[in-house]
Amino acid sequence: DQQVKQNSPSLSVQEGRISILNCDYTNSMFDYFLWYKKYPAEGPTFLISISSIKDKNEDGRFTVFLNKSAKHLSLHIVPSQPGDSAVYFCAASEEGYGKLTFGQGTILTVHP
Amino acid sequence: EAQVTQNPRYLITVTGKKLTVTCSQNMNHEYMSWYRQDPGLGLRQIYYSMNVEVTDKGDVPEGYKVSRKEKRNFPLILESPSPNQTSLYFCASSLGGGDEQFFGPGTRLTVL
Numbered sequence: 496d497q498q499v500k501q502n503s504p505s506l507s508v509q510e511g512r513i514s515i516l517n518c519d520y521t522n523s524m525f526d527y528f529l530w531y532k533k534y535p536a537e538g539p540t541f542l543i544s545i546s547s548i549k550d551k552n553e554d555g556r557f558t559v560f561l562n563k564s565a566k567h568l569s570l571h572i573v574p575s576q577p578g579d580s581a582v583y584f585c586a587a588s589e590e591g592y593g594k595l596t597f598g599q600g601t602i603l604t605v606h607p
Numbered sequence: 608e609a610q611v612t613q614n615p616r617y618l619i620t621v622t623g624k625k626l627t628v629t630c631s632q633n634m635n636h637e638y639m640s641w642y643r644q645d646p647g648l649g650l651r652q653i654y655y656s657m658n659v660e661v662t663d664k665g666d667v668p669e670g671y672k673v674s675r676k677e678k679r680n681f682p683l684i685l686e687s688p689s690p691n692q693t694s695l696y697f698c699a700s701s702l703g704g705g706d707e708q709f710f711g712p713g714t715r716l717t718v719l
Contacts, residue, residue: 538611538711538712538713539650584649584650594652594705595640595652597650600649
């Protein structure tokens with residue numbers, strides 16, 4: 496049972512445009528959400544997070560939006576740069592439980 | 608430099624030959640975890656540890672063992688590896704269970 500789903504395996508965007516990566520979850524007990532970025536031959540690195548008490552969090556070019564009623568979160572990257580090309584994973588956790596549950600990942604390609 | 612290290616980075620072995628993948632972190636993190644990454648399935652948690660001598664099963668623990676005898680180390684043990692354990696393995700650590708996790712560079716394991 497996949498509790499965190501990223502339904503788009505890949506996304507292709509032109510440099511300078513907006514990239515929108517989506518993530519859905521089914522467990523209503525999740526209260527903290529994170530996005531990770533992964534380059535080939537490296538481990539995932541933390542990008543941005545959001546608590547369930549917020550609906551938006553910004554960090555430079557990266558913004559995460561959370562819609563709790565729809566159990567949906569999205570990551571916006573604007574403007575997109577070729578260096579953003581990577582696999583993006585969303586993850587969720589439940590307070591008090593020692594685990595992160597990850598989605599399948601979305602491959603983002605930003606074309607110059 | 609704060610980091611999570613894993614060894615070996617690459618390993619080819621045969622079915623049934625016991626192996627250990629080591630993981631070490633220098634950030635004094637209490638929480639450590641092992642994941643495997645497979646195409647289309649994202650990152651799935653194998654085992655995690657909230658602290659020394661405290662370990663628990665993740666989503667896919669079958670065929671794996673772990674131990675946490677000291678805070679910095681969290682080895683992953685495959686007592687009798689099988690071909691379906693061919694995968695890319697990541698170790699991660701964090702201050703707490705649901706916090707931002709720092710990942711190692713990965714270990715690519717092939718079981719023939």
